[in-house]
Amino acid sequence: xxxxxxxxxxxxxxxxxxxxxxSLAVAGLGATATACGGGSGSGDGTVxxxxxxxxxxxxxxxxxxxxxxxxxxxxxxxxxxxFQQYTDxxxxxxxxxxxGNPPDVFQNAIGFLRKYDAKNVLLDLGEQVKAGNLSMGGFxxxxxxxxxxxxxLLGVPVGSNSLALVIDKPVYTKAGVTxxxxxxxxDFDAAMVRIRDRAGxxxxxxxxxxxxxxxxxxxxxxxxxxTEDGLGFTEADLTEWWTKAEKGVKTGLYADAKKVVQxxxxxxxxxxxxxxxxxxxxFTVRYTSEGKSEYGxxxxxxxxxxxxxxxxxxxxxxxxxxxxxxxxxxxFIDFMVHDPEVAKIxxxxxxxxxxEAQYQAYQPTDPVNQAIAAYExxxxxxxxxxxxxxxxxxxxxxxxxFLRIAEEMALGKRSVSEAVEQFFTESKTALAG
Amino acid sequence: xxxAVTHAPATEVPTTDPEPRHGPVKSPRPAALKRRGRxxxxxxxxxxxxxxxxxxxxxxxxxxxxxxxxxxDYNLFDAPRWIGLDNFSEMFSDPRWRHSVQVTLxxxxxxxxxxxxxxxxxxxxxxxxxxxxxxxxxxxxxPSLIGASVSVAIVWKAIFSDDAxxxxxxxxxxxxxxxxxxxxxxxxxxxxxxxxxQFGAPMVIFxxxxxxxxxxxxxxxxxxxxGRFRQFWSITLPMISPVLFFNVLLETIHSFQxxxxxxxxxxxxxxxxxxxxxxxxxxxCYLYVQGFENSRMGLASAMAWMLLVAVALVTAVxxxxxxxxxxxxxxxx
Numbered sequence: 001x002x003x004x005x006x007x008x009x010x011x012x013x014x015x016x017x018x019x020x021x022x023s024l025a026v027a028g029l030g031a032t033a034t035a036c037g038g039g040s041g042s043g044d045g046t047v048x049x050x051x052x053x054x055x056x057x058x059x060x061x062x063x064x065x066x067x068x069x070x071x072x073x074x075x076x077x078x079x080x081x082x083f084q085q086y087t088d089x090x091x092x093x094x095x096x097x098x099x100g101n102p103p104d105v106f107q108n109a110i111g112f113l114r115k116y117d118a119k120n121v122l123l124d125l126g127e128q129v130k131a132g133n134l135s136m137g138g139f140x141x142x143x144x145x146x147x148x149x150x151x152x153l154l155g156v157p158v159g160s161n162s163l164a165l166v167i168d169k170p171v172y173t174k175a176g177v178t179x180x181x182x183x184x185x186x187d188f189d190a191a192m193v194r195i196r197d198r199a200g201x202x203x204x205x206x207x208x209x210x211x212x213x214x215x216x217x218x219x220x221x222x223x224x225x226x227t228e229d230g231l232g233f234t235e236a237d238l239t240e241w242w243t244k245a246e247k248g249v250k251t252g253l254y255a256d257a258k259k260v261v262q263x264x265x266x267x268x269x270x271x272x273x274x275x276x277x278x279x280x281x282x283f284t285v286r287y288t289s290e291g292k293s294e295y296g297x298x299x300x301x302x303x304x305x306x307x308x309x310x311x312x313x314x315x316x317x318x319x320x321x322x323x324x325x326x327x328x329x330x331x332f333i334d335f336m337v338h339d340p341e342v343a344k345i346x347x348x349x350x351x352x353x354x355x356e357a358q359y360q361a362y363q364p365t366d367p368v369n370q371a372i373a374a375y376e377x378x379x380x381x382x383x384x385x386x387x388x389x390x391x392x393x394x395x396x397x398x399x400x401x402f403l404r405i406a407e408e409m410a411l412g413k414r415s416v417s418e419a420v421e422q423f424f425t426e427s428k429t430a431l432a433g
Numbered sequence: 434x435x436x437a438v439t440h441a442p443a444t445e446v447p448t449t450d451p452e453p454r455h456g457p458v459k460s461p462r463p464a465a466l467k468r469r470g471r472x473x474x475x476x477x478x479x480x481x482x483x484x485x486x487x488x489x490x491x492x493x494x495x496x497x498x499x500x501x502x503x504x505x506d507y508n509l510f511d512a513p514r515w516i517g518l519d520n521f522s523e524m525f526s527d528p529r530w531r532h533s534v535q536v537t538l539x540x541x542x543x544x545x546x547x548x549x550x551x552x553x554x555x556x557x558x559x560x561x562x563x564x565x566x567x568x569x570x571x572x573x574x575x576p577s578l579i580g581a582s583v584s585v586a587i588v589w590k591a592i593f594s595d596d597a598x599x600x601x602x603x604x605x606x607x608x609x610x611x612x613x614x615x616x617x618x619x620x621x622x623x624x625x626x627x628x629x630x631q632f633g634a635p636m637v638i639f640x641x642x643x644x645x646x647x648x649x650x651x652x653x654x655x656x657x658x659x660g661r662f663r664q665f666w667s668i669t670l671p672m673i674s675p676v677l678f679f680n681v682l683l684e685t686i687h688s689f690q691x692x693x694x695x696x697x698x699x700x701x702x703x704x705x706x707x708x709x710x711x712x713x714x715x716x717x718c719y720l721y722v723q724g725f726e727n728s729r730m731g732l733a734s735a736m737a738w739m740l741l742v743a744v745a746l747v748t749a750v751x752x753x754x755x756x757x758x759x760x761x762x763x764x765x766x
Contacts, residue, residue, distance in 0.1 A: 087706075091725045098509030098728075119510040261709045262595040262615035264700065397727055404711075413617050413710035422528075430727070 045076055047325045049332060052082040053107035054089035058289070059349055066342045070335050077328045085265075090396070097121045100322060105329045108155045108318040111391045111399060113147065116318075117154055118393045123319040126153040128330035135334055141380060142387075143354045147316050149390045155316030156333050159351030162312055162379055163212050164281040165298040168201075168291075171275040172298075175199045179298035181382055185217075188301040192253040195275045202255040205268030205277040208245030209406030211399045212313070213278040216300055217241070219309030219386070229392050230431055235420050242409055242416045249410045257410035266290055280313065281372050282351045288368050295368070297375040310379060311388040315350045348372050397430035499734040507731035520735035530736070532711055533719040536621060540715060541688040544625040549680055552632035556639035557665075570640070577633025586627070586697035590614055593623040593698075614698060617712030624713055627694050635680040642676030643669070674759045682751050689744050692717040716740055 053063065060083050067079045082103065084092055090112075096102045102121060116122050125147075128134045136144045136153070140160065147155030165179065172178070175195040179187075192203030207213050215225035224232040248254040255274040263271040267279075270291030276298070287295050300308040317336060319329045336342055340361030343353045348369050353359045364370045379385055401423055409419040478485070503520060505513035524530050559570050579585055593599050595612030603610060613619040650668045659667070670677070695715045699708030706722055707714030716736070724733030 087726075094509065094725065094728060119508075121510075256611070258611055258615035258709065259595050260615075261700075262612045400726065408617075408710040411617055411710045 046078060047076065047328050048078040048080055049104040049323070049325055049328055050080045050082065051105045051332070052084075052089070052093070052103040054084055054086045055107075055349075056085075056286075059083075062346050062349055065345045066336065066339075069339070069341055069345075070332060073335065074328075074331060077325075077332065079332065097320075102320040102322065104323040104325060105317055105319050105332055107158075108147075108316045110146075110313065110316075110388065111395045113149050113154050113318075113390045115391075115393045115396060117149055117152070121321055122152075122154045123321045123323060123326060123329075124152040124154065125156065125319060125330060125333070126151075128326060129153065131327070131330075133327050133330035133334065135338065138338065138355045138357055140352075140354060140356055140359055141312060141385070143312065143314060145387075146312070146314050147318070155318040156337055157314040157316050157354040158337055159282070159346075159348070159354055160312040160314045160376070161280045161282045161351035162310055162376060162385075163216060163278060163300060164375055165276050165278055165300065166269060166281070166284050166287060167276040167296050167298050168269060168272070168274075169294045169296045171195060171199045171201055171293070172296075175275070179301075181299045181378065182305050183299065183301050184305055185301045185303060189253075192248070196252055199275060201272070202252055202274045203276060204248070204254045205274035206254055206257060206260055206406070206410060207278045208242055208248075208254070208410070209403045210278050211402045213300075214241060214402075216309035217303075220303040220307050224389070226389065226391050226395055226398075228389055231398075231424075231427060235424055238420045238423065239416060242406065242419055245406070246409060246416055254410075257407055261407070261411075269295070280351070281375050282348050284368050284372060285348060297371050299378075306384075308384045309386065310384050311386050312376075312379075313351075313388075314354065352376050392431055394427075394430040394432075398427040401426040401430065499737060502731050502734040503738050504735075505731045506729075507734075508728045509730055510728075513731060516731070520732045521739070523732065524735060524739065529711065529714070529719060533707075533714045533716045536711075536714055537689065537691075537716040540621060540624065540628075540691060541685060544628045545681070545684050545688050547625065548629045548632050549635055549677075549684060551629050552635035552680070553639050553677075555632065556636045556643055557669075559636075560640060560643040570637075574633035574637060577631045583693060583697060586694045589623065589627050589694070590698045593620075593626075615709050617708065617710035620699065620708045620712040624691070624695055624698060624715075627698070628688065628691070635684055638676055638680055639673065642673040646672040671760045675761060678751070678755050678759045682748065685747060685751065686744055689740065689747070690717060691715050692721070696721065 051067070053059070055063075060081075063083075064081065067081065071077065071079060083089070089107075093102065093106065097116070097119070108116075113122070125134060129136050134156070136156070139157065143157045143160055146157045147153060167179070172195070175191070175198040177191040177194055179191065195201060195203040211225060218224050218233050218237065223237070226232055245254065249257060255268050259271075259273050260268040263273065267277060267283075267287060267290065268274045269277040270287045270293075272291070272293070278300075281297055284295050284297060300310060302308050317333045319326065319333070323329050337355055338357055340357055343358035343362040346353070347362060348364065352373065353362060364373055405414065405419050405423045405426075408414045409416060414422065502513055504515060504517055506516050506519070507513035555573055559566060559573065563569075576585075591597055593613040595615055597612065600610070600612045610616060610619060613623045646669060650672070651664055654664050654668060692715070695708070695713045695718050696706060699713035699718065700706050706726070707718045717740070720733050720736045720740070723729045723736065
């Protein structure tokens with residue numbers, strides 16, 4: 001009796017073990033199936049590439065339209081997309097890239113080229129140019145050189161933009177200020193006073209934290225923010241820059257930092273906290289949809305009345321070194337930078353199109369985009385444009401620290417000397433890493 | 434009976450089993466039994482395996498890895514480089530780190546007692562028999578249900594910003610601070626207000642505790658002429674002290690781990706993730722910045738372990754202190 005029960009019991013357990021085994025096997029199959037589905041190749045030769053960028057909804061809509069065009073022309077290539085806000089984009093990208101799973105193709109900028117090249121993430125697109133999958137001809141104003149670092153082609157520009165002073169037109173008119181190419185910093189300072197006194201608004205939104213503007217100021221004085229491997233200015237330089245800033249905040253020439261912080265992610269300009277703001281010229285498009293006023297572009301003030309230190313900045317498309325489909329990625333980039341239809345859809349959302357073909361294809365009809373085109377034209381005509389050295393590894397952390405510490409200084413939480421000291425300490429760590 | 438057992442051996446009732454499995458068994462055939470025991474264990478482990486795998490892969494593994502990373506320089510891309518205690522010494526000499534410790538301690542020390550006081554106060558009100566009491570309970574608990582969400586933090590940011598509801602109300606009383614979230618000194622108060630507002634969970638626990646206090650004690654106190662305050666101090670508080678202890682412990686640990694609300698109210702996607710001039714830079718926020726913005730995973734791991742040690746210490750102190758103020762029915766343990 002006992003024996004029989006024991007045997008029965010065992011069979012029972014065996015059944016359970018079998019069942020468990022079977023379910024594990026099913027789970028295993030499931031996993032395999034998922035793995036297959038997630039892969040980017042399939043039987044009929046169709047490949048899927050992943051494309052990610054930063055920007056707002058508006059840009060996403062435009063980009064999706066361009067992708068639809070691309071997929072129509074290249075039916076064997078499918079594009080999977082992903083987008084975030086700027087800072088979130090880089091956090092996600094960093095995590096994906098370190099896990100060996102970066103998107104095949106992605107939006108990139110000058111501050112990240114050396115950083116990710118040092119980390120072995122970026123594909124040298126030069127090979128694809130040689131193979132004929134990507135053309136680097138027909139770019140405007142020498143832009144084809146923009147994504148080159150140490151002889152490697154790490155990014156292809158999709159548009160060009162330049163730093164400008166975006167102004168609230170009615171405010172400037174009310175104050176009776178008309179900025180012109182070649183105006184000096186003294187003229188600018190006088191304008192700030194007039195805007196505060198006559199228009200009842202701070203003149204600027206906080207330019208002391210804009211790394212790219214400070215870079216121009218340094219260039220006007222024969223220096224630069226970054227050298228190839230470090231900082232190109234001294235503590236005395238920064239002390240001068242921030243001392244003036246502190247005074248400007250205290251006297252109401254520059255906007256109250258406390259309020260500027262709170263309107264984020266809206267800009268201080270479109271929130272009517274300031275009469276103007278130094279930023280990229282293509283941001284005028286964004287400010288126009290964000291704010292109620294009419295916005296225009298003014299030139300960068302100079303030290304000597306001539307040299308602005310400006311260069312064309314640019315968003316780029318880069319590819320991952322780990323991509324399984326370098327050829328398709330190159331074809332995709334080629335399409336995005338050369339196809340005239342793409343330019344008609346994108347407009348000046350990512351700056352003025354980088355290639356001559358796309359530049360010709362899109363003629364802006366609205367005043368905002370026309371102003372941007374005119375502004376960039378004027379830069380070319382004035383012959384102020386220079387070239388830029390790709391930022392060193394760690395530059396992005398320096399930029400974030402520069403902005404943050406300037407803000408702390410403006411909020412009165414740090415004296416100028418403390419702020420300068422803190423910035424140099426932090427950037428030394430960042431640039432050494 | 435036999436067949437039922439066969440199909441479901443796990444439900445076997447020990448008392449009806451001629452050979453009980455629990456307790457010492459004098460077995461005539463130890464080898465067969467051992468085999469049977471092993472099979473049973475195997476089945477047990479097999480059923481537990483998803484959990485065990487999850488624990489090893491998702492909890493224990495990462496913890497061990499993070500302990501190792503805490504002693505390395507690790508940027509996610511290059512292989513971790515052993516640097517011994519350098520992360521810890523860097524941490525202690527970093528003014529931003531010290532600042533984050535201060536902000537967190539301030540938040541815990543100020544926020545937790547206020548939250549618990551609010552929870553207890555409302556629990557006392559809700560413990561009384563009243564019409565519509567169920568509705569009030571639900572209403573007061575609701576913020577805790579939705580409170581952890583990102584959307585509430587966004588709403589909170591909107592409420593406390595410049596020229597928003599709170600700011601305008603203040604202006605009516607002649608106080609003009611220009612919004613809390615842009616002020617490095619005030620933003621932390623808005624976070625305290627947010628955590629206090631979410632007092633629902635400790636409130637429910639207090640409510641359960643209050644229901645356990647024997648009515649006779651109050652009746653006896655009434656007879657003795659004790660007032661409401663005296664009753665609360667001498668009966669209610671000692672009787673619910675185990676519940677109070679539990680809440681203090683839980684909420685303190687919880688406060689140390691504040692992240693999402695600080696991250697969102699303090700800035701989130703735009704610029705400085707930790708509030709104006711690091712005003713709301715709680716510990717986990719700085720940890721996140723070091724790990725994900727500066728790609729310093731080694732340092733971030735070291736910070737995480739530091740937090741674990743700190744919370745463990747605080748917990749130990751609370752447990753040590755309980756014999757002085759927590760009363761258990763059987764005269765303490």
